[in-house]
Every structure is written in structure tokens, then in C-alpha cells.
Amino acid sequence: MRTLGSLVLALLLQAPGDVAPESSGSLIANLVNRSTVVAKVVIICLALFSIVSWGVILYKLWAVQRASRQSTQFLDVFRRSNKFSEVQAVCRSLVESPLVGLFQSGYAELTAQLRQSGAPDVGDGPNPRPQPGRPTLKSIAAVDRALMRASVVEVSKLEHWIPFLATTASVTPFIGLFGTVWGILVAFERIGVTGSTSISAVGPSIAEALITTALGLFAAIPALIFYNHLTNRVKQMASEMDDFSMEFLNISERNFT
Numbered sequence: 001m002r003t004l005g006s007l008v009l010a011l012l013l014q015a016p017g018d019v020a021p022e023s024s025g026s027l028i029a030n031l032v033n034r035s036t037v038v039a040k041v042v043i044i045c046l047a048l049f050s051i052v053s054w055g056v057i058l059y060k061l062w063a064v065q066r067a068s069r070q071s072t073q074f075l076d077v078f079r080r081s082n083k084f085s086e087v088q089a090v091c092r093s094l095v096e097s098p099l100v101g102l103f104q105s106g107y108a109e110l111t112a113q114l115r116q117s118g119a120p121d122v123g124d125g126p127n128p129r130p131q132p133g134r135p136t137l138k139s140i141a142a143v144d145r146a147l148m149r150a151s152v153v154e155v156s157k158l159e160h161w162i163p164f165l166a167t168t169a170s171v172t173p174f175i176g177l178f179g180t181v182w183g184i185l186v187a188f189e190r191i192g193v194t195g196s197t198s199i200s201a202v203g204p205s206i207a208e209a210l211i212t213t214a215l216g217l218f219a220a221i222p223a224l225i226f227y228n229h230l231t232n233r234v235k236q237m238a239s240e241m242d243d244f245s246m247e248f249l250n251i252s253e254r255n256f257t
Contacts (some may be wrong), residue, residue, distance in 0.1 A: 019160050035208045039174055041218065042179035046172055050219035053168040056161045057226045063096070064233050070097035071240065082109070097156035098237060099244050106152035106248050107214070109143050114256065137256045140249065147245040154241060158234045162227065169224035176216020183209020 031041060074090070074097045081087045084107055091100045114137070135144065187205035 030210045031204075031208050034204060035211070036183070038182050039208060039212055042175055042182075042252070043215060045175055046212070046215045046219050048216075049168045049172050049175075049223075053165055053223045056164055057222065057230075060161060061226075064230065064237070067096045067098060067193065067237065068233075070094040071099050071237070073097070073245070074099050074103075098151075098158060098241055100153045102147055102150045102241055102244055103248065105146045106143055106245075106252070109146040110137070110256070112254055113138050113142070137252065139164050140253055142255060143252055144245070144249055147248065151238070151241050151245065155195070155234065156239050160236060162230050165223045165230070167225035169220045169227060172216045172219040173213075173224070173254050174216070176213040176219075179212025179216075180209045183212065 032040070034112075035043070074087075074094045077090050077094075078087050078099075087103060088107060092103060094100050109224070183205065187209060190205055
């Protein structure tokens with residue numbers, strides 16, 4: 001370890017004029033080309049994790065933004081409509097909103113109960129016209145359970161693929177560390193074979209070993225940042241679904257019980 005420490009310190013203290021200037025891109029390419037087979041396998045794994053995680057990040061950002069925008073539109077329609085049937089008519093154009101799934105589930109349960117009671121119009125909503133002999137709901141708790149089931153389904157849809165970002169953030173640093181440990185083992189083996197501890201002899205091996213840790217952090221850091229961001233957005237939308245469920249239940253209880 002003392003030998004390794006002296007090598008790293010020498011690399012850090014080496015004068016800039018001692019090496020030819022090289023761009024970061026070509027430096028990384030050269031290190032990858034010179035790396036061992038094990039290091040290249042590690043780099044490929046890290047590259048796959050990074051590519052897939054960025055695909056998940058971009059897709060989920062787009063999906064969550066679209067769902068949020070359609071939820072705002074749906075709430076506007078829901079609160080301006082006089083009948084649930086009017087709200088149902090616009091659901092097909094706002095299918096990305098998780099509130100649409102909640103509404104359709106609650107509306108289906110509400111409709112089924114009112115039809116069993118012989119309701120003359122099951123489409124009445126927030127501001128229904130009074131009708132004589134209006135049938136009542138048999139169980140408001142059943143409507144609540146339908147909304148809860150739909151909420152679980154919608155949250156699962158929103159969370160789809162997000163756990164992969166957590167996996168990337170937790171696994172890739174260790175994969176990169178494995179590549180670094182393997183590279184250092186190779187560097188020490190070369191020191192034993194050549195009997196030389198000069199920078200020119202073992203410096204490239206140390207650099208090749210450290211590149212995998214750098215790539216592991218490159219994959220892990222954005223994955224962790226966007227995992228926290230997307231998880232927070234899903235929690236906010238889940239809270240909006242809870243509020244909508246309460247609003248739907250209040251309307252149902254006020255008009256059909």
C-alpha cells in the first residue's frame with residue numbers, strides 16, 4: 001500500500017510539462033483500449049447501466065410531466081361538469097392522467113350500485129338536478145374500496161422503471177470499484193514482474209484501474225439525482241389522487257345517500 005500511495009502521489013505531483021497534452025476524450029479512449037479484458041467487461045456493464053438509466057430518466061420525465069398536465073385538465077373538467085357522464089366523455093382524451101383511472105373505477109362502482117337500485121339517471125354529478133325518489137347507494141365503503149384499488153394501480157404505473165434508477169445508483173459504484181481493484185492487482189503483478197516502480201512503468205496501469213471507478217460514478221450520480229426527483233413527483237401525484245378520492249366520495253355521499 002505504501003508503494004501504491006507513492007505512485008499515486010507521484011502522478012498527482014508530476015509537472016504538466018512532463019506529459020504530452022491530451023484531450024479528456026482521447027485520454028479516456030486510450031485508457032479503455034489499453035485496459036484488460038476484465039476491465040473492458042466492467043466498462044461495458046457500466047455503459048449499459050448508464051444508457052438504460054438515461055433512457056428511463058428521459059421517458060419518466062416525459063411521462064410524469066404529461067400525466068401532471070392531463071390531471072390539471074381533468075380536474076378542470078370534473079369541477080365544471082354537472083354530470084359524471086360529462087366527465088366520462090372526456091376521459092378517453094386524458095388517459096395518461098392517473099385521476100382518470102380513479103374516476104372511472106369509482107364511476108363504475110357508483111353506476112353499478114345505482115342501476116341495481118333502479119336509478120333513473122346514473123350520470124348525475126357534482127350539481128345534480130333534484131329528482132323524486134332518487135335511489136341511494138348501498139355502500140359508500142364499496143366506492144371507497146374501488147378508488148383505493150385504482151389508486152394502487154395508478155401509483156404502480158407511475159413507479160414503473162423508477163426502481164431501476166435506484167439499482168443503478170447503488171450497484172454501479174461497486175462494479176466500478178471491482179474494476180479498479182482488479183486493475184490495481186494487475187499493476188502490482190507488473191511491478192513484481194518488471195521490478196520497477198517508476199511512473200512510466202506502472203502509471204498507465206494505475207490510470208487504467210481508476211477509469212472504471214470514474215465511469216461507475218458517472219452512471220450512479222445522475223441515476224440517484226433523478227431517482228429522488230421522480231420519487232418525489234410520484235409522491236405528489238399520489239397525494240393528488242388521495243385528495244381527488246376524498247372529493248369524489250364527498251360528492252357521491254352528498255348526492256346519492
